[in-house]
Amino acid sequence: MVCVAHSPDADDLFMYYAIVFGWVSSPLGQKFENVALDIETLNVATIKGIYDVSAISFGAYPFVRENFALLRTGVSFGQGYGPKLIKKKATHLKKNFRVALSGEHTTNAIIFRLAYPEARIVYKNFLEIESAVLSGEVDAGVLIHESILNFDSGLVVEREIWDIWQEFCGTDLPLPLGGMALRRSIPLNKAIDIEATLSKAVAVAVRNKKLLSKMLLERGVIRVNENELDTYLNLYANNDSIELNAQQKQGIDKLFELGFEAGIYDILMRCEDYFIPTEYGDLRFS
Template sequence: MKKTITIAHSPDADDIFMYMAIQFGWIGNDFTYKNTALDIQTLNDLALKNEFDVTAISFALYPLITSEYALLRTAVSFGEGYGPKLIKKKDTHLKRNFKVALSGANTTNALIFRMKYPEAKIVYKNFLEIENAVLNGEVDAGILIHESILEFDDTLCVETELWDIWLEFAKESLPLPLGGMALRRSLPISDAIKIERDLTNAVKIADSNRHILAPMLMERNLIRVNEEKLETYLNLYANKNSICMNETQLKAVDTLFKLGYDYKFYDKIIHAKDYLIPSEYEKFRNS
């Protein structure tokens, strides 16, 4: 009997797109994969409880779970000239202590926001509720993430792009680390290597066959946007740069971790490469 591996991801289009090659049976024969879709902050909270074998996380969460989870190289989402948006009603001015809705305490957007706006009053909401919270006056502003950045009510405007804040703090043009994947350390290393390979191949196949996969997702009502917006969104967050983190992306993750330490969100500095799965183990074992 195959071992069952639990995988958790968010319900937004890029995570679903990158995972579904496994769900449709296009990849992976060693394990039975069982998936769960939850909003990102719920995933972050459950990662703190070591709930799933493999889980999507905000990169900003990872320094808090290093003892239980390794960092995967694949199924990653970075912003490059784009990303979450801080929105407000048009013709309004935000005070220093404005009230803002964020999608979760351990999200990357929350970390960057709190560095820039330390006096803001924060409330946390499911990302699907944030636009309405601004519209009905419950909060003065909110950060939109996922597909919400593509279109929002025309009475709202962008106060600032998180991308611009990131560049301000990073001091150089690095991609903005948003979403990553983590794998439970208690899994045997040989299994971990195979799982990462399966996920990497799934993202690669999804990217190469998006003209087939995207309509399948639309037909099954798995996506919250129309076909045109889906294509735009996947071009942003589920693309060739999602397949395997490159050196520039790893440097960006390290920069995020260093900023988190400098602003006292973490108690130590970590480097992403030290927490990746040692895929070279398999070559040494078989040599």
């Protein structure tokens, strides 16, 4: 049984549930089970090596590179959008403002720390960030997942993480948010099969978006309404989620470069060096 861990946000559920509903199966007959946890919990769990396959922030991947390979599918990028730094109206942020972030290893946290080195950071579950700002516990917070679509009217966007990313890049590269990682100890033929099965699940989900969305809403596993779900999936679970393209790979490499230059990562990485070697698909044993 292969355990696939993903976040409970709409795009991860959408991309995985073609397997749950039996629309996609493994050519090798591998069986899948899933667990849904918030993304920072999954980042830490992957660092500890808990799950076979897990959603992971691209910003966390360098910390697990020796024990996990990157998958080319199930990816979420920002393209003109992404996490939002929000605050209460009329609040002026000082250099050392208090801010709530969704986790130390998330991509948005890494980019935020590069842009605001003097900010005082508190890490919280992403579902608690909006209320922390509204209560005055913190001066600001970075909203992620579906929270970017519908937050309290008393809050305003101070800055888009997308804009910060563009300033660092100097070009229009997509913002690498979340991907998937697979344990390297899994035999190669099975690893290739897992990636192919997950890729097919994402492709089937995207092609059958309306039906799958309806089924997820009927089962009450989605935190947003129908219109918000449609908007969110258009952003984060679309044709560009099926398989990494060249521009997306450049975006990942730029994130790794920024992290290395800031001393966050210990080596300069290229994502191409960390994928499963699918050219060995004819092998039956690793």
